[in-house]
Amino acid sequence: MPTKPDTAASSAPAADASETLIEVADLQVHFPLRGGLFNRHAGAVKAVDGVSFRLRKGEVLGLVGESGSGKTTLGRTLLGLNKATGGSIRYRGKEIAGLREGELRPLRRNLQMVFQDPHASLNPAMDIATAVGHPLQVHGLVPDAAERRVKVAETLERVGLSPAELFLDKFPSDLSGGQKQRAVMARAIIAGPELLVADEPISMLDMSVRAKILQLFLDLKRDLDLTYVYVTHDLASAKFFCDRIAIMYLGRVVEIGPTAEIFANPRHPYTKALLGAIPDPEKVGVPRNLPRGEIPDAAQPPLGCAFHPRCPVAVAGCGWEARDLAALLDRHWLAAGEDARLTESALFARPAELATAGLRTVSLTPGKGHTAADIVELLGRVREKTRDDAFWRGVTAVEARGERACVDFAEGSDPRLRLVGGTADTVSVACHLVA
Numbered sequence: 315m316p317t318k319p320d321t322a323a324s325s326a327p328a329a330d331a332s333e334t335l336i337e338v339a340d341l342q343v344h345f346p347l348r349g350g351l352f353n354r355h356a357g358a359v360k361a362v363d364g365v366s367f368r369l370r371k372g373e374v375l376g377l378v379g380e381s382g383s384g385k386t387t388l389g390r391t392l393l394g395l396n397k398a399t400g401g402s403i404r405y406r407g408k409e410i411a412g413l414r415e416g417e418l419r420p421l422r423r424n425l426q427m428v429f430q431d432p433h434a435s436l437n438p439a440m441d442i443a444t445a446v447g448h449p450l451q452v453h454g455l456v457p458d459a460a461e462r463r464v465k466v467a468e469t470l471e472r473v474g475l476s477p478a479e480l481f482l483d484k485f486p487s488d489l490s491g492g493q494k495q496r497a498v499m500a501r502a503i504i505a506g507p508e509l510l511v512a513d514e515p516i517s518m519l520d521m522s523v524r525a526k527i528l529q530l531f532l533d534l535k536r537d538l539d540l541t542y543v544y545v546t547h548d549l550a551s552a553k554f555f556c557d558r559i560a561i562m563y564l565g566r567v568v569e570i571g572p573t574a575e576i577f578a579n580p581r582h583p584y585t586k587a588l589l590g591a592i593p594d595p596e597k598v599g600v601p602r603n604l605p606r607g608e609i610p611d612a613a614q615p616p617l618g619c620a621f622h623p624r625c626p627v628a629v630a631g632c633g634w635e636a637r638d639l640a641a642l643l644d645r646h647w648l649a650a651g652e653d654a655r656l657t658e659s660a661l662f663a664r665p666a667e668l669a670t671a672g673l674r675t676v677s678l679t680p681g682k683g684h685t686a687a688d689i690v691e692l693l694g695r696v697r698e699k700t701r702d703d704a705f706w707r708g709v710t711a712v713e714a715r716g717e718r719a720c721v722d723f724a725e726g727s728d729p730r731l732r733l734v735g736g737t738a739d740t741v742s743v744a745c746h747l748v749a
C-alpha cells in the first residue's frame with residue numbers, strides 16, 4: 315500500500331480540532347448469551363465494553379484490531395444498527411444511543427455505512443439506477459423519478475462509473491467487484507451524508523483495485539466534506555488512509571492517537587505486536603508474528619488487562635488468575651510431549667479448578683495417589699523450565715495448605731485509557747507499563 319498522498323494530507327487541516335461530530339462516552343454493547351431452559355441469561359458477550367473517543371469533523375478514524383475485537387459492532391452502533399447497552403453517543407451534541415428506529419430514520423441520511431461485501435450489499439434484482447437512487451426515494455428527497463435518474467447519473471460519474479449511461483440500467487451481476495463497491499459508495503453518498511462508517515470496504519476486492527477505491531474515498535472526503543470511521547484489521551491500509559487510529563482489543567480501545575505517531579512510536583504492547591505482524595511485501599510467506607494464544611472469549615474476559623495472557627511484558631499487577639495457570643501448563647505440555655501431559659495431569663483431581671475465571675487464588679485437589687506436595691513439586695519443575703514466562707511475575711506463592719496445593723496471584727487491576735505524550739501528538743494508552 316503506498317503512503318498517504320498529498321491530497322489527503324492537505325485535507326487534514328479541515329479536521330477542525332474544535333468541531334466534534336461524534337462523541338462516544340463509556341459505550342457498551344453486550345449481546346446476551348442464551349442459556350438453557352432453567353438458566354435463560356447465561357451472561358453476555360461484551361463486544362464493546364467501555365469505549366470513549368471523540369470524532370472530529372473531517373477526519374478519518376481507523377478502528378483496528380484482530381477478529382473479534384469489537385470493531386464492527388462499534389461501527390454499527392455509531393449508526394444505530396446495533397443497540398448500545400450502556401454509555402452515550404452524541405451526534406452534534408444530540409444523544410442518539412437510545413433512539414428508537416423511527417427516531418433514527420431521519421438521521422440515517424447523515425450517517426451511512428459501506429459494508430465489506432459489495433456483492434451482498436446490492437440487491438441482485440435491482441438495477442443500478444434504482445439501487446443508487448434508493449436513499450433519495452426513502453428520505454423523500456427527490457420524489458420525481460426522472461430527476462432522480464439525473465442525480466444518480468451525476469453521482470455515478472463522481473465515483474468513477476463513467477459514462478454513467480453505461481451503468482444506470484445494468485444489474486450488479488454485470489459489474490466487477492470494484493465497480494460494485496463504487497456503486498455502493500454512490501448509494502452511500504447520494505443523500506449527502508456527513509459520516510460514513512466503512513467496514514473493511516476493500517478486503518474483498520482484487521489487490522489491483524484496493525488502492526484506487528481508498529483513493530476514491532479520500533477524494534470524496536475532500537470534495538464532499540465527509541468524515542470517516544474505517545474498520546479494518548489491516549494496519550497497512552490504515553496507515554495510508556487514516557488521520558487517527560484506535561487500536562481495539564476485546565471490546566476496548568487500548569491505544570488511540572494520530573496515525574503517524576502510532577506507527578513511529580507505538581506504546582501499547584498489543585499495538586507493538588500488531589505492527590510487528592504487518593506482512594513484509596519483500597518476504598512473501600513469512601509467518602505473521604502475533605503474540606501467543608487466541609483472543610480470549612469476550613463473554614469471560616481475563617481479569618485485569620484483557621491482553622495480559624498474551625503480553626510478553628506483563629507485570630505482577632496485570633491481573634493474573636487461575637486460567638493463566640491452565641494456559642501455562644498447556645504450553646508446558648505442548649513442549650514436554652504427550653507422555654508428560656498424561657502423567658502430570660493425573661496430579662490434578664479436578665481440572666475444572668484451573669478453569670474458573672477471575673480467581674486470584676487457585677486451590678487444587680490432588681489426584682488419586684498424589685498429595686499437595688506433589689503438585690507443588692511439579693509446579694516448581696515447570697517454573698524452572700518456563701522461568702522467562704511473564705506468568706511467573708504474577709505469582710506470589712505456591713504452597714501446600716492442608717490437603718490442597720495453592721497458587722496465589724498478585725492483586726491486579728484494569729488499566730484505563732490515559733493521555734500520554736505532548737499536545738501535538740496526543741495519544742491515549744491503556745497499559746500499566748505506560749505512564
Ligand SMILES: Nc1ncnc2c1ncn2[C@@H]1O[C@H](COP(=O)(O)OP(=O)(O)OP(=O)(O)O)[C@@H](O)[C@H]1O
Pocket residue numbers: 345359360361379380381382383384385386387388547612
Ligand atoms: N449479533 C451478535 N450476537 C452475539 N455476539 C455477537 C454479535 N455480533 C458480534 N458478536 C460478538 O461480539 C464480539 C465482537 O465482534 P465484532 O464482529 O464486532 O468484532 P470485529 O473486531 O469486527 O471482528 P471481525 O474482524 O471478525 O469482524 C465477537 O465475540 C462476536 O462473536
